[in-house]
């Protein structure tokens with residue numbers, strides 16, 4: 001049973017390596033973050049050993065890269081080595097990205113593929129869906145888009161109006177009931193917060209005025225939330241519809257009401273949970289019930305500075321005291337040394353977060369700063385930073401461009417395409433495939449009568465969907481079928497939308513799309529693309545349409561900025577409609593080509609939690625971009641921290657040439673001020689390594705030779721990622737690697 005996956009040079013050996021790595025990890029007293037063990041003994045009853053022997057500290061210091069995920073992977077590997085069946089091990093995370101990183105880390109430390117596949121590695125939402133399906137006897141279906149929830153919110157508003165409003169002298173007389181896009185978004189935000197915190201009472205329970213006060217929600221929002229939930233649950237246990245997070249909430253409700261439901265959880269013996277800083281009340285109810293019902297040995301890790309989902313009720317309270325309160329036998333171990341980057345970045349991050357951490361990596365992690373005047377200039381700097389990395393003979397796949405938001409990707413993607421640099425966009429779609437841009441592509445396709453030029457069937461379908469969403473036609477009868485018909489036979493596109501011109505759907509639509517269609521009918525095909533798209537946006541008042549489509553003002557503002565960027569790009573290209581259409585379709589072919597190597601990652605910071613890259617490039621570090629003024633200041637700082645702390649070897653920060661316009665975070669990192677202290681810390685680490693080297697002989701063995709050297713008695717240095725033998729050891733068997 002040998003390790004299947006793994007990065008070149010990482011542990012990569014089989015079972016015994018788990019013990020080797022685990023022992024090394026446990027004996028090393030410089031680890032980081034926070035590890036919680038509610039039960040004192042692992043499954044086989046052997047006394048558990050603390051990560052660093054320290055008693056729990058009050059608030060718990062935490063840094064990124066302090067081996068939290070690795071600790072969980074090792075805990076699982078250790079359990080497997082002690083013959084716990086894989087099917088009785090559960091690894092939990094809060095986001096799909098964190099779940100995938102945990103899975104990859106197991107492969108990295110050498111757990112074989114087939115064993116990893118037998119483990120349950122789930123998000124809490126996955127677990128909730130699976131358990132609810134079992135309790136309810138059928139698979140769950142989710143409604144995912146907020147705009148589809150709008151009618152439910154409107155009905156809830158009507159229900160509240162019918163029940164309370166206008167009662168003279170009543171304390172409900174001043175209810176502020178509205179149905180605008182902004183109001184709907186506000187109601188949905190409050191609803192999510194109330195559910196995440198589990199503070200929404202039943203309709204017949206307490207006095208709603210008092211309940212709203214306790215829940216710290218405006219009375220109107222609270223009543224709308226109550227009416228919405230009453231309709232969603234239809235007075236029954238089973239939900240009439242569910243959107244994201246509802247499975248977690250519904251399972252938590254079941255468990256509170258009928259604790260016996262917890263018997264539906266499989267009989268896990270070992271449960272680990274990553275990113276506990278993302279925990280909210282509903283998730284906590286589930287995890288607590290799971291631990292109690294199964295009696296599993298639990299290990300959880302978290303870092304309070306990585307709380308970026310506070311709109312979902314995430315809080316470090318769970319990490320700090322809720323677990324301790326629920327499980328008095330819990331033991332907490334601080335993890336305070338990062339193994340991801342050297343002291344220069346560690347100390348700059350400490351200055352940013354007002355934290356005290358240290359580094360265990362004897363390397364000078366470079367922090368480079370570049371500056372720009374315009375968005376395009378910034379994108380060119382990104383290209384230059386990538387080329388420099390390549391020139392230094394580093395792998396492109398180790399390079400990630402991390403943005404605050406997706407609207408920034410237009411200039412970046414164009415610059416990458418122009419420079420012939422391949423890129424991957426794992427969570428965030430490339431800009432050409434995002435809904436608001438698909439809408440504009442749809443406009444071009446109608447104008448030129450050339451949807452056929454889009455090679456992918458899925459993208460053609462998505463274009464028709466986006467056009468319908470922006471035109472307010474999604475709900476038109478038979479649209480589902482029509483959408484696929486058009487994708488199969490692209491020539492139907494124009495006719496479909498023209499068909500609505502004289503008819504009722506478009507004429508009555510709340511958007512000005514009918515006017516746009518009439519404009520497109522007569523626009524000359526050799527018109528400049530930028531002008532046509534700008535006119536379409538003006539006629540439609542596209543910012544207002546984005547608010548209707550995306551409901552949430554923040555999401556709408558990002559979409560509107562994305563559209564502005566695309567129209568500006570069309571204008572700057574100076575191309576006519578046909579030439580611009582050809583150019584973007586060719587760009588899409590380039591961007592969506594599948595590649596196994598020689599590509600960089602392009603993603604939003606919020607979506608790369610848990611991951612790490614050799615070179616992190618953070619562009620557009622300017623006022624009004626990062627921090628984003630629409631979001632809470634603390635969350636923005638945490639998000640920036642998540643971004644910079646993904647770095648292993650090099651961090652490139654790109655900000656405006658004008659110092660006034662630079663992001664406040666750059667100043668807060670105090671990069672120059674901490675450098676002398678970092679130099680000193682680095683020297684100490686290097687001395688330590690030199691001392692260790694006096695006792696170690698490092699081997700030049702390659703990854704493929706790991707088994708051979710291991711069997712001959714070599715050991716693996718996880719920091720240097722290199723095999724070695726002790727100085728007194730017989731060197732004869734190792735001559736060819738010395």
Ligand SMILES: Nc1ncnc2c1ncn2[C@@H]1O[C@H](COP(=O)(O)OP(=O)(O)OP(=O)(O)O)[C@@H](O)[C@H]1O
Nearest residue numbers: 025064065066067068069070339340610611718719
């Ligand atoms: N004992 C160790 N010695 C050397 N390297 C280690 C050790 N433990 C972990 N690492 C390496 O340190 C890096 C960071 O580890 P890991 O991803 O587990 O940290 P984390 O605390 O989960 O990070 P984050 O929360 O920021 O995502 C990884 O590359 C891992 O292989």
